[in-house]
Amino acid sequence: MSVLIQILMQGTLGGQTLRDIKPPLEMPQHLLPYFISGTVILGFVAALLWHTLQKRRQPLSTSVTDETETPLAHEVAYEKLSAIEASDWLTRGDMETYHTQIAYVLRQYIDARYQIPALELTTTGVQQAMLRAEIAAPHVERTRQLLANCDMVKFATYQPELTE
Numbered sequence: 453m454s455v456l457i458q459i460l461m462q463g464t465l466g467g468q469t470l471r472d473i474k475p476p477l478e479m480p481q482h483l484l485p486y487f488i489s490g491t492v493i494l495g496f497v498a499a500l501l502w503h504t505l506q507k508r509r510q511p512l513s514t515s516v517t518d519e520t521e522t523p524l525a526h527e528v529a530y531e532k533l534s535a536i537e538a539s540d541w542l543t544r545g546d547m548e549t550y551h552t553q554i555a556y557v558l559r560q561y562i563d564a565r566y567q568i569p570a571l572e573l574t575t576t577g578v579q580q581a582m583l584r585a586e587i588a589a590p591h592v593e594r595t596r597q598l599l600a601n602c603d604m605v606k607f608a609t610y611q612p613e614l615t616e
Contacts, residue, residue, distance in 0.1 A: 526561065528560075528561070532553075533557055536550065536554060552602065552605075555602035555603070556571075558598065559571045559599075562578060566587065568585060575600055576596075578599060579592055579596045582595065
């Protein structure tokens with residue numbers, strides 16, 4: 453099989469001849485110092501802008517922000533537990549809400565006092581994290597028992613006596 457190719461255009465196109473491509477532009481030597489100084493100035497302005505933004509992003513010093521003291525973790529927990537005790541959940545027999553709120557306050561206290569994310573951990577996870585934080589074993593065990601009892605009421609529909 454053979455293919456015949458015939459070129460129809462030759463030489464010029466509409467009266468124009470084909471030309472070679474243009475070479476890259478060269479920077480004149482007398483403009484080179486201006487280019488370098490412009491780059492340095494632009495870099496200086498960028499560094500100054502970056503420094504200003506970083507300085508603005510830094511938090512204020514603690515002496516300015518400590519105008520109002522934040523309450524201690526145990527004080528907040530005592531207030532919330534007093535509110536739970538004053539509620540009528542026990543008299544209405546709403547054990548689940550009562551125990552859920554107690555567990556929530558206890559987990560918030562552990563989070564605030566020991567920086568353990570207790571709200572995101574299971575009871576066993578809280579126990580292990582407290583042991584890693586070197587909290588006294590009797591306190592850890594008592595906390596585990598209380599959280600386990602609250603879990604029994606919340607998830608296993610256990611109905612404790614009012615004395616418990």
